[in-house]
Amino acid sequence: MARKPLLDMEKVLAGDRVAVSRAISLVENELDGAEEFLKAMYSRTGHAYRIGITGPPGAGKSTLTNKLAQLYRKRGLAVGIIAVDPTSPFTGGALLGDRVRMSDVETDEGVFIRSMASRGSLGGLSRKAMEAADVLDASGKDIIILETVGVGQSELDIAGAADTTVVVLVPESGDSIQAMKAGLMEIADCFVLNKADRAGADQAVMSIKMILQFKMSGAWNPDVVKSIANEGKGVEELAAKIEEHRAYLEQSDELHKRRRRRMQERIQEIVAEKLHVDFWTLERKQLLATRMDALMHLDTTPYDLAYELIANFRQQ
C-alpha cells in the first residue's frame, strides 16, 4: 500500500494512459506522494468541462455515457469517464465494472475510463472523485463525464459537483416522484427521459415538466430530453442541451461561481479529513477505549465524553 509509485508528471500531462491510470490509483488509494502529486499538478487543471450523469439504477446511465462519449470523440474531443460504482463487500471491487459496461468506447485511445468504488474506501469518496477528475483534466481531456448512481448522498454530491448535471429517468410510474424524493431534481440542469419507446414515456415527461414548474429558478430552466440510448436516439439532442447550458453558464459568469462554490466545499472536506486524522491519534483512541466502560455503564453520556476528548485535543 505504501509503495511509492514511479510517477512521471510530464507523462500524465501528455495524457499517457498508463501514467494517468497510475496517477488516479495514487489518488484513489491515498498512497505516499498523492498529496504532493496533486499539489504539483493543480496549476494544470481548469481546462476540461465536467458533466455529471446520475439517476436511479437501471435507468441506462452507462449506455448514455457511452454514446455521449462516442459523439464527443467524433467531434475530435478527448473524453475522460469516471464511473463511481457501488462495491461488493465480498469481492472488494466493482461487480459490473467498466470492462463490461463500456465496451463500445474502451478500445478508443481518445477515451479514458475509470471505475471508482463507492464502498469499502476509507471515505472521502467525493474528494477522491474530484481529484481523479483533476488528473484527467490535467492530462488534456476536453470533456470529463462523472457517472454515478443517484442513490446516496456522496454519489449525488459527485454528480452535482459537475459543470452540467444530467439526471436520467425512465418512464416507470412514480419514477419522477422517487427522483424528487432522492434529491435528484435539486441538482439537475437537464433531464433525460431514457427508454422513451416504453409505455408511459410522454406521461413521464409531462410529470417531470410539471414538477419543474414548481421550481421556477428563472435564469436557467432545466428541460427534458427524450432518448433511447441503446439505439443512440436522443444523444445529439442531449449534447445540444448540454452545450446550451454551458453557454448560459459561461455568459452569466455562473460557471466561475459554481466552480468556486464547489472548490470551497472541497476545502471544507479536506479540512474535516485532516482534523479527523489529527484528532484520532493512537493516544486519543486509547483514551476513548478507556472511557467506553463508563459510557456503557451509563456513568457518562456520549456528549460529555465527546467534550472530554475535544478538551484533551485543544489542550495539546
Place this chain on the structure above:
Amino acid sequence: MARKPLLDMEKVLAGDRVAVSRAISLVENELDGAEEFLKAMYSRTGHAYRIGITGPPGAGKSTLTNKLAQLYRKRGLAVGIIAVDPTSPFTGGALLGDRVRMSDVETDEGVFIRSMASRGSLGGLSRKAMEAADVLDASGKDIIILETVGVGQSELDIAGAADTTVVVLVPESGDSIQAMKAGLMEIADCFVLNKADRAGADQAVMSIKMILQFKMSGAWNPDVVKSIANEGKGVEELAAKIEEHRAYLEQSDELHKRRRRRMQERIQEIVAEKLHVDFWTLERKQLLATRMDALMHLDTTPYDLAYELIANFRQQ
C-alpha cells in the same frame, strides 16, 4: 427555531406521546436544550431491543414493519418506529409519510411512529436517528424498529446500527446482486424475501443463499425468510428469526460488543460535528473567502489552503 420547548422529562419517561414527540423534534431540529435533554435522559436508555429494516425502494419494508409491529403489540410489547424517509427538496418534508404508510398501527396507543427526513437536514442524520431511538428507549418502548431505504451510506449506517438488521429483498432478477453491490449483504443478520408469491421467488432465495455461502462468518449465519407481507405471511417466521439472533447475541456477549462499537462510532460522529462548528467560525469562513481568489487563479492548491486554515485554527 430557537424557542425553548417546554419539555417534561418525567412525561417522556412515562411514555406520554406528546412529550415523546416533542423530545424527538427537539433532537431532530437541534433546538436549544437538545443536548442538555439528551444528557439528562441518557442514563434511562438501554432497555429497548433495536431492529433495523432496510432494502431497496418498493421491497415492502413499510408493510413488513407495520406487520411486525402488530405482532409485537399482540405479545404485549411497546413498539417505537423510526422511518427515515428521503425528503423532497420542494416540500421540505417526507412525501409519503408515516400517515399514509402505517395506517394499520397508527391508531394503536402502544405504537409510536416517527418519520425523519434524510435530506435537507443540517447533517448528522445517523446521530439524530440514534438519538431519536434513545428517546423511544427511555420512554419505555421494548422494541424499536429503524426502517430506512437501503440506498445511501447514512441510511445503511442507521439500519446497520441496530441490534438485529433485517434486509428485505424481492424476487426481481438481479436484486440480490444489486443488494450485494449496495452493501446490504454486509449488514444483514437476516434476509426477508418479500413478495414470495411472485415468479422467481425460490430462485431468488437460492441465489441469496449462494452468495451467503461465500461469507461463512461462522458464529452467526444469516438465513432467508420468505414473506408476503401484505397478507401477513412470513411475519411470525421473521419474528422467530430475530428472536434467535437476539438469543445468539446475548449468549455470546456479542450484543454488548456491538452496542459498544456502535457507541464508539457515535462519539466519533459527535466529535467531527463539534470540531466542524469550532472550526468554521465567521472569521475563518471569511479567511477562506479571501483566499479563494488565489485558489481560483491557481496560485495555491486545495491542500495548501486547507493547511493554512488548519494552522490558523491550531494557533488559537
